[in-house]
Every structure is written in C-alpha cells, then in structure tokens.
Amino acid sequence: MSSDIISKSDAIPLNPLAIDASTDETLRGDPITGDRYYSPEFAQKEWDHMWKRVWHIAGREAQLEESGDFMVHDFMHESVMVIKQADDSYRAFYNVCQHRGTRLVWNDGHTEGMQCPYHGWVWATDGELIDAPDRQDFPQGDPCGKLRLKELQCDTWAGFVWYTMDPNAPPLMEYLDPMPELYKNWQTDDLIRVTWLKVELDANWKFASDNFSESYHTRVAHPQVSCFIDQDYWTASHEMFPNGHGRIHQPGRPSLRDQLSPDDHQPFDDVLRAWDIDPDQYADYETKAIQGWKDLKQAKKRLWQEKGYLHYEHMTEGETVDSPHNVVFPNVTMSFVPDGLTVFRTEPDPGDPNKCTFDLWVMLFPISQPDDVVKMGVYDKIEEATEIDHRVFDQGRGLADMEGQIFFQDMALAEGQQRGLHSQGFTDAYLAGQETRVRRFHEVLNDYIEGRR
Numbered sequence: 305m306s307s308d309i310i311s312k313s314d315a316i317p318l319n320p321l322a323i324d325a326s327t328d329e330t331l332r333g334d335p336i337t338g339d340r341y342y343s344p345e346f347a348q349k350e351w352d353h354m355w356k357r358v359w360h361i362a363g364r365e366a367q368l369e370e371s372g373d374f375m376v377h378d379f380m381h382e383s384v385m386v387i388k389q390a391d392d393s394y395r396a397f398y399n400v401c402q403h404r405g406t407r408l409v410w411n412d413g414h415t416e417g418m419q420c421p422y423h424g425w426v427w428a429t430d431g432e433l434i435d436a437p438d439r440q441d442f443p444q445g446d447p448c449g450k451l452r453l454k455e456l457q458c459d460t461w462a463g464f465v466w467y468t469m470d471p472n473a474p475p476l477m478e479y480l481d482p483m484p485e486l487y488k489n490w491q492t493d494d495l496i497r498v499t500w501l502k503v504e505l506d507a508n509w510k511f512a513s514d515n516f517s518e519s520y521h522t523r524v525a526h527p528q529v530s531c532f533i534d535q536d537y538w539t540a541s542h543e544m545f546p547n548g549h550g551r552i553h554q555p556g557r558p559s560l561r562d563q564l565s566p567d568d569h570q571p572f573d574d575v576l577r578a579w580d581i582d583p584d585q586y587a588d589y590e591t592k593a594i595q596g597w598k599d600l601k602q603a604k605k606r607l608w609q610e611k612g613y614l615h616y617e618h619m620t621e622g623e624t625v626d627s628p629h630n631v632v633f634p635n636v637t638m639s640f641v642p643d644g645l646t647v648f649r650t651e652p653d654p655g656d657p658n659k660c661t662f663d664l665w666v667m668l669f670p671i672s673q674p675d676d677v678v679k680m681g682v683y684d685k686i687e688e689a690t691e692i693d694h695r696v697f698d699q700g701r702g703l704a705d706m707e708g709q710i711f712f713q714d715m716a717l718a719e720g721q722q723r724g725l726h727s728q729g730f731t732d733a734y735l736a737g738q739e740t741r742v743r744r745f746h747e748v749l750n751d752y753i754e755g756r757r
Contacts, residue, residue: 314594315539316553316626321482322543325550325740334747336733338725341508347657351380354752357470358634359479361649362386362396364497364665365463367412372429375412375465380654385409386458386465387429396458396467397431402451427453462638462645463492463667481547483632487640489618495645495667500689502663503703504696507718508725509635509650509660510745515714516629516637516648517741519552523562525713530562531571533627534593537738548633548748548757550741556625556642557597563589572596579603579611601625604642612672613643631741633748644668648711658722662697664711 318324340346362377368388376399377384383399385408399408401420408418408427417426417434426435431453439446458467459476461484466476477484515521522535529535534555541553558564558572572592573583581599586592601621608616608624616624623642630638637648645667653659668686696702697715706712724730735743751757 314555316541316555316622318541319486319543319551319553321485322541322545322551325542325544325744326537326737328735328737328740328743330544331740331743332747334743334750335731336743336746338727338730340746341510341722341725342658344657347652349753350652350749353755354634354749355380355469355652357468357473357752357757359466359468359473359476360384361636361647362458362465362467363412365394365460365465365493366497368394368465370414372414372416373412374409374415374429376409377467379651382469383407384456384467384469386467387415389429394458394460394465395430396456396465397453398456400454401425401427402433402453403436403447431455462487462490463495479547480549480632482545483549483630483638486551486628486630489620489623490640490645491615491618491669492645494615494669496670496686496688497665497667498686498689499664499666499693500691501665501693501695502661503715504694505650505660505662505715505718506658506697507660507715507722508657509652510749511660511718511721512637512648512650512662512714513631513633513635513745514742515718516631517550517552517745518736518739519554519629520736520738521717525717526710527562528708529710530559531564532556532558532575534559536561540738542738542740544741544744548745549631550633550744551628551630552741553626553628555597556600556627558589558593560590560593576600579607597625613669614672615669616642631745633745643671662711662715 323330360377360379362384363375363386367375368386371388371390374385374387384396385399386394386396388394400406401408401422403420403423403425406420406422408420415429417428419426424437425433428434433448433451436447439448456467456469457471457473458465460466461476461480473479519535519540522529534557536559539555543551543553564570570583576583576596579600581596581603583592583596586596601624604616604624605621625642628640632638635650639646647665649663650660670686697719699719700707700712700716703712733742
C-alpha cells in the first residue's frame with residue numbers, strides 16, 4: 305500500500321514543541337554497541353552519572369490514602385520511602401536509619417512513627433528523630449530533635465509520586481517538559497489501576513526504551529495491533545523533545561497496509577457501532593478506515609456524556625481517538641490512550657546488567673455506564689488491583705496465562721535480543737528513519753555519562 309493514498313490532512317501533524325524524529329539529520333550518529341547492554345563497567349557509569357540525577361516513579365498517589373501511609377521503592381542498592389503527611393503532601397526519604405545505617409522498612413504500610421528494628425530509634429513521618437533509648441548517653445548531645453532522615457526532592461504528576469536523588473535536579477515539571485502540557489486534558493486522578501505486574505526478565509533495562517522508541521517492529525511482533533492502530537510510518541508523527549523524551553503519535557484507525565479479509569472479525573467495526581456509526585455505510589475498507597476515523601472523532605465529542613465517558617470532557621477530538629506512545633527518559637513508557645493510561649517501566653538489576661525488572665501498570669477511566677464500555681484489550685471490567693503480581697518471565701513460562709498479549713511479545717523478543725547483543729557479529733544498529741528515536745535515546749544517555757547534561 306503506497307503512502308499516496310493518505311493525504312496530509314489524514315496524517316498526524318508534528319507537534320510544534322517537537323523535533324522531527326522521522327530523519328536522523330539532527331543526530332551525531334553515536335554507535336549503539338552490544339557492550340552497552342551487558343558491560344558491568346557501562347552499568348556503573350549509568351549509575352554514577354545518570355540514575356542518580358533523573359526523576360524516578362515511586363508509585364501511584366492512590367497507594368497513599370491517609371496521613372502516615374508510606375510506599376517503598378527499591379532501586380539498585382538504594383531504597384526510598386515516600387510518606388503522606390498530615391497536610392496531604394508527600395515527603396521522600398532514604399530508607400535508612402541515621403544511627404548505624406539499618407534499613408527501616410521493607411514493604412509499603414502505615415506508620416505513626418517508624419521504629420528502627422535494630423536499636424529502637426523512632427522517626428516521625430516528617431523525618432525528625434523523636435525518640436531513642438538512653439538519650440542522655442550521647443557525648444555529642446541528645447540526638448532527638450537534632451537528627452533527621454535524609455530527604456529527597458519529591459513531586460507528583462499524572463497520578464504518580466516521583467522523586468530524584470539529585471538535590472540539584474531541575475523541578476519535576478521542568479524535567480518532564482513538555483509531557484505535562486501535552487497531556488493536561490487527561491483526568492489522571494480518576495484512573496483505576498487494573499493491572500499491577502512486575503516481571504523479572506533476562507534482558508538489560510534499555511531494551512524497553514529502545515523497543516518503545518519505534519513502531520518498526522510492531523507489524524511483525526504484534527500483528528493484532530494493525531486492525532485498530534495505523535502503524536504506517538508515513539501517517540504518524542515521530543517526535544523528539546529537548547529533555548530526551550520522545551513520542552510516536554499514531555491514528556486510532558486500521559492500517560491500510562494490513563487489511564483484514566472480509567471474512568475476518570473486524571474490531572474497528574465494533575468500535576464504530578459502539579458509537580452509533582454503521583460500518584456498512586462505507587464503500588470500501590480504505591473509506592471506512594479514513595472516514596470512519598473522522599466520523600468516530602465527531603461521534604465521541606457529541607455522545608461522550610450520554611454514553612458515560614465523562615473523562616472525554618476536556619479532550620480534543622483527536623485525543624478521544626488516537627494513540628500517542630511516549631518514552632519519558634530514561635526508562636518509563638506512557639501511553640495516554642483515550643480510555644486509560646498504560647505505563648511500562650524497566651529497572652536494572654543491582655548486580656547483573658543482563659537482567660532487569662519490567663513493570664506493567666494498566667489504568668482505566670471509570671465509565672458511568674459500564675454496559676456500554678468498549679473493552680480495552682483483555683479487560684472486561686474495571687476493578688482496582690490491590691496487590692502487586694510478581695512473576696519471573698522464564699522464557700515465557702512464568703506468564704503463560706498472558707501469552708499473545710503485546711507486552712508478552714515484547715518481553716519474549718527482549719530475552720532473545722539480549723543474547724544476540726553479546727555476539728561478535730553485532731557492531732552497531734542499522735536504523736530506519738522511523739527508528740531515529742532509538743539512537744537519540746542512546747545519545748542522550750551518552751550526554752549524561754559524559755557530563756554534557
């Protein structure tokens with residue numbers, strides 16, 4: 305199928321805040337060598353120069369309902385706890401007693417004051433030491449009211465609590481720029497997390513940032529996607545932003561290159577019917593994909609309240625239909641789809657660069673008329689996941705019940721790629737124009753490591 309069939313008005317335009325990522329003309333051409341994915345020396349450079357400077361997600365705001373609730377985020381050899389304060393703000397602290405370095409807490413919970421399990425020192429939720437045995441037996445003076453837990457910068461965005469280990473890091477909104485502006489119309493406080501999954505994976509953490517920085521692989525790896533997201537690279541907007549973040553913005557319609565047989569089930573037809581559009585009115589497949597996409601945008605803006613999609617209130621027509629897929633540098637992927645938010649996060653193993661953890665959080669908006677819900681993927685109900693589901697991928701055996709889903713397909717590819725990257729036969733990536741963001745990601749990582757950021 306030629307790109308000639310799509311007019312410029314039917315493609316997603318480049319966002320004015322973005323750098324065009326459909327060509328590599330803006331790149332230096334830094335090589336992407338295999339050792340970046342398995343070298344302990346390179347992993348140490350990432351820790352020394354990048355991980356301690358960027359912003360991390362600690363967890364969802366919804367995990368901290370009351371004053372004194374806290375969450376724990378373990379990253380590499382560090383542990384950080386975020387505690388909700390009496391004024392509903394959040395404060396982040398290193399999870400270590402200032403007496404002799406004992407870890408204070410191991411899991412999320414609630415506290416009126418954290419007691420060190422070693423010598424019984426008690427720390428208030430604001431980080432101040434409020435009690436200790438034998439307070440008079442300190443030559444340098446009573447430590448209570450004098451010592452505090454070491455605090456980190458902490459802020460919120462998109463319903464998540466973020467922190468950074470760098471006291472001189474830019475504020476969160478500045479670091480994330482322009483993501484908060486791009487997604488200001490999403491009512492993220494209303495989202496319900498229906499999947500809370502953590503998977504141990506035999507791959508370097510960077511596989512995900514690479515993988516989600518392009519859609520070149522999706523036609524082969526995810527053939528089920530093309531019937532509802534247009535994967536043709538000439539219809540998408542490929543975008544890079546100055547802080548290292550990137551986005552591919554694709555139309556929420558069938559791909560014209562991957563037409564289903566008339567005898568196959570047509571998922572896009574189901575979507576059209578759910579919004580009172582007759583899919584049989586269109587003369588042919590191409591017309592249904594293009595004109596149906598336009599009619600769907602208009603129908604959603606006209607019928608959102610009647611059908612209970614109250615989260616559409618502030619969205620534009622395009623936002624109620626299309627599929628923007630964002631990589632927040634360095635390791636968080638966020639898909640702000642019309643009816644929810646999907647987040648992927650990979651984090652390095654503290655001892656082996658050939659391993660990582662892969663977090664999947666799927667969050668959906670509540671629909672006030674659930675019988676009219678157009679099902680999102682495999683979810684047939686919107687119900688809060690209250691506990692983390694911790695798995696080991698084990699070449700797919702640990703997630704056998706999820707085989708065939710998009711994230712499963714990505715993880716299966718990651719383990720095979722990790723082995724290939726060790727080969728003497730691989731020297732550098734040979735990238736298509738639509739993969740420009742992959743090399744850009746590595747160049748931004750190099751900038752951190754080499755002191756340019």
